[in-house]
Amino acid sequence: xxxVVAQEKKPLIRFDIKxxxxxxxxxxxxxxxxxxxxxxxxxxxxxxxxxxxxxxxHICTRCEKRFCITACPTKALSYKGGNIVVDPKxxxxxxxxxxxxxxxxxxxxPETKLPLICDLCDGDPSCVKDCPKGALSLVxxxxxxx
Amino acid sequence: xxxYSGYKGKVLAIxxxxxxxxxIEITDEFARKYLGGNGFAVRYIFDMVDPRxxxxxxxxxxxxxxxxxxxxxxPTAGKYYMATKSPLTNGYxxxxxxxxxxxxxxxxxxxxxxxxxxxxxxTYLFVEDGKVEFRPAEKLWGRLTGETQEMIKEEVGDPxxxxxxxxxxxxxxxxxxxxxxxxxxxxxxxxxxxLGSKKLKAVAVRGSGTNEVADPEAYEAWMQWYKEEAKxxxxxxxxxxxxxxxxxxxxxxxxLGAMGSYNHxxxxxxxxxxxxxxxxxxxxxxxxxxxPACPIACSKVFSAKSGKWKGAISEGPEYETxxxxxxMCGIDDLGAIIKGDSLCDEWGMDTVSYGVAVSFIxxxxxxxxxxxxxxxxxxxxxxxxxxMIAYIEKxxxxxxxxxLIAEGSLRAARxxxxxxxxxxxxxxxxxIPGHSAxxxxxxxxxxxxxxRGGSHHDPRPTGEYAGASDRKxxxxxxxxxxxxxxxxxxxxxxxxxxxxxxxxxxxxxxxWVDMINPVTGFGYTLEELTTVAExxxxxxxxxxxxxxxxxxxxxxPRRFLEEPIPEGPSQGMHTDxxxxxxxxxxxxxxxxxxxxxxxxxxEKLIRMGLEDVADRLAKEGISC
Numbered sequence: 001x002x003x004v005v006a007q008e009k010k011p012l013i014r015f016d017i018k019x020x021x022x023x024x025x026x027x028x029x030x031x032x033x034x035x036x037x038x039x040x041x042x043x044x045x046x047x048x049x050x051x052x053x054x055x056x057x058h059i060c061t062r063c064e065k066r067f068c069i070t071a072c073p074t075k076a077l078s079y080k081g082g083n084i085v086v087d088p089k090x091x092x093x094x095x096x097x098x099x100x101x102x103x104x105x106x107x108x109x110p111e112t113k114l115p116l117i118c119d120l121c122d123g124d125p126s127c128v129k130d131c132p133k134g135a136l137s138l139v140x141x142x143x144x145x146x
Numbered sequence: 147x148x149x150y151s152g153y154k155g156k157v158l159a160i161x162x163x164x165x166x167x168x169x170i171e172i173t174d175e176f177a178r179k180y181l182g183g184n185g186f187a188v189r190y191i192f193d194m195v196d197p198r199x200x201x202x203x204x205x206x207x208x209x210x211x212x213x214x215x216x217x218x219x220x221p222t223a224g225k226y227y228m229a230t231k232s233p234l235t236n237g238y239x240x241x242x243x244x245x246x247x248x249x250x251x252x253x254x255x256x257x258x259x260x261x262x263x264x265x266x267x268x269t270y271l272f273v274e275d276g277k278v279e280f281r282p283a284e285k286l287w288g289r290l291t292g293e294t295q296e297m298i299k300e301e302v303g304d305p306x307x308x309x310x311x312x313x314x315x316x317x318x319x320x321x322x323x324x325x326x327x328x329x330x331x332x333x334x335x336x337x338x339x340x341l342g343s344k345k346l347k348a349v350a351v352r353g354s355g356t357n358e359v360a361d362p363e364a365y366e367a368w369m370q371w372y373k374e375e376a377k378x379x380x381x382x383x384x385x386x387x388x389x390x391x392x393x394x395x396x397x398x399x400x401x402l403g404a405m406g407s408y409n410h411x412x413x414x415x416x417x418x419x420x421x422x423x424x425x426x427x428x429x430x431x432x433x434x435x436x437x438p439a440c441p442i443a444c445s446k447v448f449s450a451k452s453g454k455w456k457g458a459i460s461e462g463p464e465y466e467t468x469x470x471x472x473x474m475c476g477i478d479d480l481g482a483i484i485k486g487d488s489l490c491d492e493w494g495m496d497t498v499s500y501g502v503a504v505s506f507i508x509x510x511x512x513x514x515x516x517x518x519x520x521x522x523x524x525x526x527x528x529x530x531x532x533x534m535i536a537y538i539e540k541x542x543x544x545x546x547x548x549x550l551i552a553e554g555s556l557r558a559a560r561x562x563x564x565x566x567x568x569x570x571x572x573x574x575x576x577x578i579p580g581h582s583a584x585x586x587x588x589x590x591x592x593x594x595x596x597x598r599g600g601s602h603h604d605p606r607p608t609g610e611y612a613g614a615s616d617r618k619x620x621x622x623x624x625x626x627x628x629x630x631x632x633x634x635x636x637x638x639x640x641x642x643x644x645x646x647x648x649x650x651x652x653x654x655x656x657x658w659v660d661m662i663n664p665v666t667g668f669g670y671t672l673e674e675l676t677t678v679a680e681x682x683x684x685x686x687x688x689x690x691x692x693x694x695x696x697x698x699x700x701x702x703p704r705r706f707l708e709e710p711i712p713e714g715p716s717q718g719m720h721t722d723x724x725x726x727x728x729x730x731x732x733x734x735x736x737x738x739x740x741x742x743x744x745x746x747x748x749e750k751l752i753r754m755g756l757e758d759v760a761d762r763l764a765k766e767g768i769s770c
Contacts, residue, residue: 023443024246028219037357053433132441133443
């Protein structure tokens with residue numbers, strides 16, 4: 001049973017399936033912000049389409065269970081200031097975090113092989129800013145701790 | 147490494163017969179001269195394909211190309227470009243579709259593919275970061291386009307994989323079979339049939355690379371300019387985002403009375419309100435969808451919530467499909483049009499050519515040139531939505547009279563005879579879409595001269611709708627049409643959506659130049675860009691004249707030349723033969739094409755830097 005022990009807030013990029021038009025501008029905005037290049041393989045957000053009306057958004061949800069942190073064999077991941085943070089010195093690029101995340105919110109950078117996880121672009125997420133349909137929004141939820 | 151940006155510097159040639167691939171280098175000089183997409187493809191196809199060969203010959207090439215704008219976040223560039231020698235028109239033919247696969251081709255390290263040869267059994271291609279696999283597709287053969295894409299995604303284990311696939315129509319060589327990516331189509335001209343003849347069911351591509359622009363600061367400034375300026379253009383800011391292209395039903399069908407109906411016996415559809423964009427939005431709309439990177443999101447998912455076709459769902463129909471499956475066939479039930487739209491996509495055929503071919507059969511039936519004996523007992527009357535729907539599958543399978551519909555209206559007319567060619571609504575074999583050749587003078591000349599024939603993408607009707615060119619004027623129309631054809635050619639080379647015309651100009655302007663330079667770093671002037679366009683158009687024409695096309699083929703269906711629009715706001719309008727000839731004379735003079743034959747002159751070709759093309763035409767005895 002979960003008990004709220006602190007009133008900290010945690011960030012969430014909320015996805016509105018009704019508004020999303022599957023333009024993937026969010027993916028390109030993400031890669032441009034972080035790498036000054038355009039490419040979905042280096043994006044920390046992914047939109048998937050299954051059928052005419054079924055869209056899904058894959059991004060770090062800052063879930064309570066922190067599956068990725070638990071799965072990391074080298075303790076390279078930690079939760080700081082609302083984000084999962086990667087320590088590149090500790091990470092061995094094994095990809096266990098990618099497999100552990102049930103929200104498909106992590107992928108490895110194709111070249112550096114380090115985990116790519118949403119970091120909110122220093123607090124002003126470019127995916128939210130650039131979404132032409134207003135399908136993405138940044139909300140702050142009460143942090144739930146065990 | 148290339149000096150210019152937006153390119154990967156290589157095109158992959160894929161031979162399905164030998165299962166071998168080879169890489170062709172794109173040089174800076176080549177990129178600057180041919181720009182991308184359309185320009186690249188026509189140069190390769192001109193060099194590689196013998197124009198006299200049958201489109202289904204193994205030596206035909208299908209180009210799957212990108213331009214410098216794929217894979218970046220430039221609005222309206224979420225597209226890819228396909229071209230081949232068409233089995234419908236026998237000429238050079240290109241078809242552009244929305245789809246993230248264009249970006250993935252870039253990310254995989256290529257500017258495009260040139261697919262040739264013939265596989266010995268059904269195959270699909272899986273391209274990933276410079277690796278190409280020829281994968282067996284026996285279990286995909288016969289499948290619809292939707293399930294084909296899903297099965298390949300499953301096999302590769304990537305729900306995000308980009309797949310372009312053909313349906314059974316392509317496998318069975320329906321002459322206007324298309325290629326489907328997600329829910330969008332490289333619809334026209336039968337590119338899908340050529341892939342079917344090569345036993346190529348699909349192409350799947352993913353890449354982990356990126357694409358960049360030449361001048362990020364200037365590019366960002368342009369993006370900001372676009373965002374501000376697009377807000378001021380009603381079509382881009384309100385019309386297309388709210389209704390999509392079906393908004394045109396009211397403006398073209400009602401206001402202008404120029405929406406072909408009942409196989410163009412009239413152009414005023416009495417029940418226009420039943421098939422209007424407003425009604426679609428109000429009663430059928432589920433959600434907006436977009437081509438990749440496009441903020442306009444003009445695509446819509448519509449479904450029938452009640453009525454005879456309850457449950458039918460489709461991304462679309464677009465205006466052209468409402469015309470072809472709707473007003474042309476005398477059908478005013480949007481549920482049936484939605485059903486037909488989704489079935490055409492699934493079976494893999496162009497909605498425009500299918501609908502116009504069916505409306506042709508309906509008129510032939512009405513005129514008793516064919517009877518129930520020919521139609522398997524079906525009453526092929528205008529308004530019979532059951533027949534229109536049922537014959538999508540039968541056409542894809544070439545069953546019964548579906549076998550004739552699969553040939554397109556021109557070939558069907560030649561079989562049926564009895565003077566029916568007069569009302570086969572096509573130019574050079576390509577069925578004419580929903581932009582009137584009688585109510586718009588530019589479309590009369592444009593359809594006649596377009597490389598593809600009856601296509602509303604070369605030239606564009608938008609400028610005449612908007613009043614930028616007087617739709618009734620004959621004077622100056624040749625220059626206008628040439629201008630719009632240059633614009634669409636550049637759009638197809640970038641590869642960008644033509645809807646940018648409302649913002650950047652219906653003909654080439656400095657605004658087009660200002661969009662291209664920050665991405666590529668060419669530093670084009672308007673003059674150089676115009677020369678690029680003319681070079682590409684002359685190459686297309688040179689390919690076509692080598693198939694035998696001449697001035698005599700630059701014409702319209704007899705119905706349009708001889709019968710004015712009988713009723714409605716555009717009553718009495720049409721372009722007769724002497725008027726068309728007057729415009730053609732002017733057109734060839736400006737183009738630098740021979741006025742008697744319509745063949746590009748040696749001087750013009752040399753001026754465009756196409757000396758080798760001039761030599762080729764001379765060697766084959768067709769130059770002037």
